[in-house]
Amino acid sequence: MHKIKVVGLALCFFAALEGFAEAPDLLAQLRAELIPQEGQRTAYGIPFSLGNAQHFADWYYAIRLTPEEEARWTVALAIIPAPCCDDNPVLECCCQTHGRICNLTRSAQGLAKWLIVYRGYDAEGVRAAILEWLRFLVPNYYMAKALEERGLDPRDYGLESHEAYEACYQQRCEAPLDEGGCGGMGLEVKLAKPPAVPPCCLPQG
Secondary structure: OHHHHHHHHHHHHHHHHHHHHHHHHHHHHHHHHHOOOOOOOOOOOOOOOOOHHHHHHHHHHHOOOOHHHHHHHHHHHOOOEOOOOOOOEHHHOHHHHHOOOOHHHHHHHHHHHHHHHHHOOOHHHHHHHHHHHHHHHOHHHHHHHHHHHOOOOHHHHOOOOHHHHOOOOOOOOOOOHHHOOOOOOOOOOOOOOOOOOOHHHOOOO
C-alpha cells in the first residue's frame, strides 16, 4: 500500500515538472505565432516599431477619406475589438464615446487610413494589418487571450487575465505604450516612460 502511494506521488511530481517545462515552451510558441517583433518587416513596407505609433496616430487627422474609402475603413475596423476596452471596436473605443480618443486606437485608425489611401488595401487586408499592429503594441493582452481560448489560466504562464491588460479599464490611458498603456490622449504619443532625473540634476527649491 505504501509502495503504491509512493509511486502515485512520484507520478504527480513528474507530471508537475512536465507541466512547468511545457509552460515556457507554449508561451514561446504563442509569442512566435502571434506577436511581431521590433524591426520585423510588414507586407505594406513599414517595419514594426514603437516609434511608428506617432506617425500612424498623426495620419488619423491628416488623411481624409472619400465616402467609399471611409466605408471600407469602417467595415475593416468595426469588428476588431479594441484591446484597451474590448467590449468596444477599434473603430470607436470607449474614449470616443466621450469625445476623446486614446493614442493606441488612434494609431490603429490612422494606419488603416494610410493603408486604404496609399496602398489600396481592401477591408480584409486592412483588418489583418491592424490586428498585427495591435498585437505588436499590446502583446500580453493577446497572449493572455490565446491562453484563455485554450482553456488555460494565464497566471500559470506568468501573465494576468486579459482584462488586466485593457488599459482604458485599468485607468492607464495616460501610461506610455511600452508600459501597457494607451500612450496618452493628446497629440503627442507617449511611447516610453521618461528617464528618471538623478538627484544631482533636480532643481533646488
